[in-house]
Amino acid sequence: MTDNKALGARGEELAAQYLQATGWTIVGRNWRCRFGELDLIAQDSTVTAFVEVKTRRGLGFGRPEESVTFGKRRRIRQLALLWLHEQDGPYRQVRFDVISVLLLPGEQPVVEHLEAVF
Template sequence: MAHNLTLGARGEDLAAQYLTAAGMTVICRNWRCRYGELDLIVREGDTVVFVEVKTRTGLRFGLPAEAVTFAKQVRIRRLAAIWLAEQPGAWAPIRFDVVAVLIERGADPVIEHLPAVF
């Protein structure tokens, strides 16, 4: 389990760096409540973007983004609504993105940003 946590944290670090380099501002990382966790919350212009980061070390179980199932999308939407409700006056345009990170042994990480995918 520790390997998965370390891998996930590395993927989130790479995703945050990638999005920051693309001009976005990280508002919050690993926001948690009793219903779950949001990986990254960023701002792009006036839009609040909820980003799910999926990291894999290979393609044996499919592409990283394929792990964002419909059930996970529903949970992320619910968590986003809770986060927004906690922000006074923060209602703004929102979007849901996925950042897929592939870290294969001996190769540079591959990062794919999928904006507004659900």
Template sequence: MTPDPTPEIPADELVAQYLTDAGMEILARNWRCTYGEISLIAEDAGITVFVYVHTRIGSAFQVPAGAVSFAKQQRLRRLSLLWLSEQEGPWWQVRFDVAAVILMPGCEPDVQHFRSAF
């Protein structure tokens, strides 16, 4: 019987810990509005970073950043503008990252972080 590859810790929590360990500050988790959700919003050396979190089960050879279609990129950009409009600025720099959690049966989850993915 193959072990269940689902992590005990949610993917966004794994990514948040990974980013925190890398020196980034988490500003918001699972921010929601009428139009959608942003998994993680962080700050990295003065840059506001909007992070799309993606989970892959199985092949480590698939490119997780490729799972972010143009439509998803546009949606995240629009959502980021809504989030920014609710905050006190100024916001000089923003970045869009993709973080993938790769789940392989019998292995610890692997977090991959792609800076400036789009």
């Protein structure tokens, strides 16, 4: 596993732990199809959230969430439609979240959940 893949996997694990600790159920993780991948799919009693996780070791290139570009948002929406098409229900409100994970050397991870950001 490359260093960037390991960093991403660590961020996704921290994001999943955060969501579970705040009452969410993870119903999909690294869901893939030929068009791309959804990082996390989480549900509570009324909402299905498609969660893009962005992890960085520093702020030299900006905050992690700033790397979710227009094209990435469009692709996530398209993938979410494909995922929803595969489901039998129950149907819920859908939203798109970003979880930003900052792993600064020598410090505790900082996990920030940005809800309904696109």
